[in-house]
Amino acid sequence: MAESVTSIDRLLNVGSPWQIGDVQLTTGGRRVDIWIVADRGRSWFGRGQRLPSPSESVVWRHSNLCGMPCYIHVPMLAVGQFGDVPWAGDAKIPFTYALRQEILTLLAEGVSFQSVCKLLDLPLTDLWKYKYAFERGQAEEAQGGEAQGGEGGGLPDVEHIVWESLLDGRIEIDVHTLSLKLLITRLRAQFKTINDPGVRQIKVRELHRYFERHRQALGGEIAQLRHHQQSNREITNV
Amino acid sequence: MFSGLLAPAEAATLLASGRSFSVAGDARLLEALPAGNWIGGSIPYFVTEQGGECSRDKVFLSEVPTFGKTPQIRFYARSDLPRIFLDAPENGFSLIIIPAFSQAHADFASNAPEYEDAFMKPLAGWVAGVHLDDLGKVAPVVANGQRKMLSDAAAVVMHVELPPEKSAHIDIVNLFRPGEGSVITFAETGFSAGDCLIDGRPGNLADHLLQTQADTRLPLVADYCGAHINVSIRSIDAAARRVEFYAPVFAGMEYRLAAPMGDYVEGFALAVPAGGHASSAVFSCNCILNYLHCGLEGRRVGALTGPATFGEVAYQLLNQTLVYMTVDG
Numbered sequence A: 001m002a003e004s005v006t007s008i009d010r011l012l013n014v015g016s017p018w019q020i021g022d023v024q025l026t027t028g029g030r031r032v033d034i035w036i037v038a039d040r041g042r043s044w045f046g047r048g049q050r051l052p053s054p055s056e057s058v059v060w061r062h063s064n065l066c067g068m069p070c071y072i073h074v075p076m077l078a079v080g081q082f083g084d085v086p087w088a089g090d091a092k093i094p095f096t097y098a099l100r101q102e103i104l105t106l107l108a109e110g111v112s113f114q115s116v117c118k119l120l121d122l123p124l125t126d127l128w129k130y131k132y133a134f135e136r137g138q139a140e141e142a143q144g145g146e147a148q149g150g151e152g153g154g155l156p157d158v159e160h161i162v163w164e165s166l167l168d169g170r171i172e173i174d175v176h177t178l179s180l181k182l183l184i185t186r187l188r189a190q191f192k193t194i195n196d197p198g199v200r201q202i203k204v205r206e207l208h209r210y211f212e213r214h215r216q217a218l219g220g221e222i223a224q225l226r227h228h229q230q231s232n233r234e235i236t237n238v
Numbered sequence B: 001m002f003s004g005l006l007a008p009a010e011a012a013t014l015l016a017s018g019r020s021f022s023v024a025g026d027a028r029l030l031e032a033l034p035a036g037n038w039i040g041g042s043i044p045y046f047v048t049e050q051g052g053e054c055s056r057d058k059v060f061l062s063e064v065p066t067f068g069k070t071p072q073i074r075f076y077a078r079s080d081l082p083r084i085f086l087d088a089p090e091n092g093f094s095l096i097i098i099p100a101f102s103q104a105h106a107d108f109a110s111n112a113p114e115y116e117d118a119f120m121k122p123l124a125g126w127v128a129g130v131h132l133d134d135l136g137k138v139a140p141v142v143a144n145g146q147r148k149m150l151s152d153a154a155a156v157v158m159h160v161e162l163p164p165e166k167s168a169h170i171d172i173v174n175l176f177r178p179g180e181g182s183v184i185t186f187a188e189t190g191f192s193a194g195d196c197l198i199d200g201r202p203g204n205l206a207d208h209l210l211q212t213q214a215d216t217r218l219p220l221v222a223d224y225c226g227a228h229i230n231v232s233i234r235s236i237d238a239a240a241r242r243v244e245f246y247a248p249v250f251a252g253m254e255y256r257l258a259a260p261m262g263d264y265v266e267g268f269a270l271a272v273p274a275g276g277h278a279s280s281a282v283f284s285c286n287c288i289l290n291y292l293h294c295g296l297e298g299r300r301v302g303a304l305t306g307p308a309t310f311g312e313v314a315y316q317l318l319n320q321t322l323v324y325m326t327v328d329g
Helices: A002-012 A097-108 A113-120 A124-135 A138-142 A161-167 A178-193 A197-213 A219-237 B008-015 B027-032 B081-087 B103-114 B205-211 B264-271 B288-293
Strands: A018-025 A032-038 A057-065 A068-075 B003-006 B020-025 B037-042 B045-048 B051-054 B059-063 B072-076 B092-099 B123-128 B142-144 B149-151 B155-161 B167-173 B190-193 B195-198 B201-204 B220-224 B227-231 B233-237 B242-249 B254-257 B283-287 B306-309 B312-314 B316-318 B322-328
Touching (some): A057 A097, A097 A113, A097 A124, A097 A219, A113 A124, A161 A178, A178 A197, A178 B167, A178 B227, A197 A219, B003 B008, B003 B045, B008 B059, B020 B027, B020 B155, B020 B306, B027 B037, B037 B072, B037 B092, B037 B123, B045 B288, B059 B306, B072 B081, B081 B092, B081 B103, B081 B155, B092 B103, B103 B155, B103 B190, B103 B316, B123 B283, B123 B322, B195 B205, B201 B205, B205 B233, B205 B242, B227 B242, B242 B316, B283 B288, B283 B312, B312 B322
Parallel strands (some): A032 A068, B092 B123, B283 B306
Antiparallel strands (some): A018 A032, B003 B059, B020 B059, B037 B142, B045 B306, B072 B155, B092 B155, B123 B312, B142 B149, B167 B322, B190 B242, B195 B201, B220 B227, B233 B242, B283 B322, B312 B316
């Protein structure tokens, strides 16, 4: 087991001051559970490297390992001390950062919730929990606020790349407001012919101003932008 | 809120009451109406609760919700039109009526999307026309009720400020969908076109429509981030190899001829269910081409009533589309 645990350490990129405490495959190899604990010389309240009991643990669903659903178990008291490592997550969200990145990438590509669940073998309820937390800003709070600049009401800052990405077509969102459909179409047409960064920024600011002005009517559109904003951040972090 | 077709005497009583209205009717009738808080445009075609109707003897009144305030009404000459969104109230809406075939019509059609603050504030309206028997003989007109003046050159606009808790929303009902045919793109924006790209290859639109025996009652349709926007075909000049449109095609946009449509009334009932949000509209207008091509005369088309016009405005000029506005909050 010691040799295989070391291999999984490398596979998951688990390093000091953390290490794999245990790995368990369920009968039939349909699920893998991995416990991550403090490495030698580190302990919390004397618990040290002991595997935490279920009541002392937080469990995150991680990216599939060799096609099997993978669950990361960590001591509850250690949550928040892992940093942005891909196998970690937040207490209120059932997924690791790595899996969240996968989910957001698929959603950003327009894959439906049902299809994301099917592709990643996720329960729909967990995905809805994540979406709910995300839209309530809990995801941002858990990560210490808007890493790339944010403002009240969840509207990404005008400097954020998500606005330019919307105008150059790198990202798409479902728009329900006629005026916004027409505005984005016009700005995209202009963006194609504008190379000057200053002029492009004027167009970005125009779009941002529209969102500020109609913020109350654009809850769905803003939530999608925040998905893209989060996706962009997680890609940067991981 | 009153909305319906009235005899001129009945309309005059309502217009003199101090309430605000958008009025559609024959130019001769508009000229005779009393001063008041109203704007008007010439057109004898209407979609009423009883069905489509052509009348030179009645006017259609749509009451405008102003919440006790007096609306600002003014003419916009061609050179003033770029200010239209800037002049609109911060929270409110604007209704516009533009005389067909005027310079203001051409300018608004080609440039409205580029006006300062376009799409930031709600703008709805229509293009005034004439009875089809009078095409080329009589100029469409618009009316400023406060000044009791008509114009065949300038657009008339009513700016309405809303209380902070209210907001206006404009939407469209377009039953046309892009067909399976070729993708057509144009190098220049304009009311007519000849040479273009057809599926990426140089071609000529007039030749293409004639060769494919296209049904030119169907519009060209472009996808604006999910909103289907029509450009209706006015005529084909085979000798000059050019096609005239009722609204400009825009350079770079991808157009397809619309797919054939079934019965408009049945399609409309599915698209706009009775009792839905659209049924609370305070303003709506539909296109004269839908009235004609879809056989609306004498047929009921849901709860959305108003003039059947020579063009519709929802922020920019549209064709073969129903436009409606709601005030929520």
